[in-house]
Amino acid sequence: MTVNRRRFLLDSGRYLFMTAVTARAVEHVLAGTPEKAPEYEMYDHWWAMAVDIGLCIGCGACVRACKTENDVPLEPFYFRTWVERYHVPGGDIEHPVVDAPNGGYDGFPARPEVAEGSKSFFVPKLCNHCAHSPCVQVCPVGATFESPDGVVLVDKTYCLGCRYCVQACPYGCRFIDPRTHVVDKCTLCYHRISRGLTTACCEVCPTGARMLGDLKDPDDPIQEFLRSNMVQVLKPQMATGSKVYYASLDGSVR
């Protein structure tokens, strides 16, 4: 068979079309395959985090570890986890004085201007991995989802970057990564916990103020934590099914 110009153009056009279509189809089939971790059964876990406010010293090690572990941009507007410092003058819980310089990344400088006698404490924050996440609800393409083990994750190859989920999160836990133009958030170090490790923030916390826990495991220390402490979640009125439990959470925290 002789290959004339017409035939060549037709054939190459056809092959070009087919490779593009095939590539797209393969991509669709592969997209959404859970991260492979041997012996990890998603349905056997239900992850949560426990935070003991009384133990947090505001050192910021968790913030630094998180940024390093998860390649979070270093600018002061992008955090998967951060620490806030509360001063509650005269016990007036409606008017706390709050700051979080660089999200607590560099620790906290002293604030001499805050009056003596005000109650002061640190509040580490992260995605609450809500069981009824408003962010998951609004995503137009389902790029963000609740995994069967209770972690709110994002498929970055699918996210449109519409930012609706950022608006929907009541806790300010999401941001748009300026490098990829898609949303980014705490994954509860999914790449670590699915291999039997704890999260980076829990790993480095010098006082054990943060503790990863598996609510499906009756022997997990978090069970004892929840039993023996008065616990609260952030903004309970939002009814999001938050799974970050705080012990000694003051009423001024929002």
Add this chain to the structure above:
Amino acid sequence: MESILPLVEGFMYPNEVELQWSVLIVLYPFITGLVAGAFILASLERVFKVEAVKPTYRLSLLTALAFLLVAPLPLQLHLGHPERSFEMYLTPKTDSAMAMFGFVYLWYLMAVLVLEIWLDYRRDIVLKARASSGAARAFYRLLALGSDNISERSLEIDERLGRFITIVGIPSAFLLHGYVGFIFGSVKANPWWSTPLMPVVFLFSAIVSGIALVMLLYMAVSRLRGKDVDMRCLDTIARYLLYAFVVDFSLELLDLIHRMYEADESFKSLDFMVKTRLFTSQIVIQILLGTLLPLAILALTQVVRLGERVRRNAYVAAGVLTLIGIFAMRWNVVIGGQLFSKSFLGYTVYKMGFATREGLLPAIILMVLPFAILWVLIRVLPPWWSEEQEATMTRARPPDA
């Protein structure tokens, strides 16, 4: 970004400092509102038999189409990955308000607006195809989609089907813009947005803005064509504008009074924002200049007997102020809703770029574009016929304007 940090007042969650939705997202409800409003005006004539507004019927429909075609562009430009936007149609998430909006948009564009315009213009298109030659003929034949029958019977079917589509179209237009309101109103994390009144307020402000736009366009187009404005038509439109505006303002007042009286946990923070960072755009531009003043002007034309010239000028002033007011309302909803912290302890600022992807320049271009499209649409499908055209066409019915 770094320049914003010193301007932050009080405490914001660190990720909140940067605004997520820019001026482009302000344009989006503004433009869809104009679409819905223009369509409602058109249906006044068609369904509710308000004969006086007939001269604006076709102009309203073309205006709605021109703006509807532009409506998705600001969204598209805003997306981090516009090339993935089609996934909203391929793999929509059914409980996402935004995903479902894509379908409402398509339904409204294809099943309502385009179909209604086509049916209304079919006879004109066929006649144009018959009267022209060469490329123009081919073009109009294509537009006619192969139909060539303009017998009395077929036109009657067009008319009946068109009326049916308009009747379906009214709830669709309500749905289109009510839905935009729902996208904001259903965000429980944001007390500035989260109210069941939001879709209703959006809908009525949409009707107000659409009527004001078509009223202004009708006057402008008449002047450009050197024709007299039909004052009966103009007076009627202005009256409906006043009615819609009164309802719209009452709803907004209801929302305001309700917020003030309930004074929930967010109230102090929002109240402070309105009195400081939103004062100019909300109190001065939206409420005083963009609502109370046009309402007063429109009310005046109803109670005082004014000359034609004065009335025309009053309508121009009221129309322009109304559009500015509704734009300010969209601005205050979208931008205002992001200036305060969800901790209710602080405020950030919005800095708009100029020639950036989401800056002022693209916003201006996107606002001019619908008028360019409308100009083309009017050339291709004139809402009226010139006297020469009438003479050359057979069986011409009396022109609409």
